[in-house]
Amino acid sequence: MLYAITTLFLCQLAGELLVQWLSLPVPGPLLGMLFLFAGLLWRGGVPESLGETSGHLLRNLMLLFIPAVTGVMLHFERVGREWLPFLAAGILGAAFTMTVTALTLRWMIRITGKNAQ
Secondary structure (H helix, E strand, C coil): CCCHHHHHHHHHHHHHHHHHHHHHCCHHHHHHHHHHHHHHHHHCCCCCHHHHHHHHHHHHHHEEEEEEEHHHCHHHHHHCCCCHHHHHHHHHHHHHHHHHHHHHHHHHHHHCCCCCC
C-alpha cells in the first residue's frame, strides 16, 4: 500500500512541478495522471498493490469531496446571489461529461470489436 500511495503522490508531484516550471495552463494532477498512465502502459499492466489501493480510494471517493463542499457552504450567501452560473456550470459540466464518456465508450467498443452486454 505504501508503494502504491507513494507512486500516486510522486506522479502528482511530477505533474505539479512540470506545470509550475513550464507555466502550463493545465492542472498538475492531470499531468501527473497522464504520467501514471504512460508508466502503466510502459510497464504493461497495473501492479497488484496499486490496483488494490486505487480501488480503496475509489470506493471512498466521496470522503475526499467533503472539504470542498464545506468550503462552498461557507460562502452560501454568495451561491444564493449567483445561483444561475452555478446551476449552468453543473448542468453543462454533467452534459459534457456524459457526452465524452459515451463517445469514448463507443470508440472503445469499435476498436476492440466487443459489444457491451
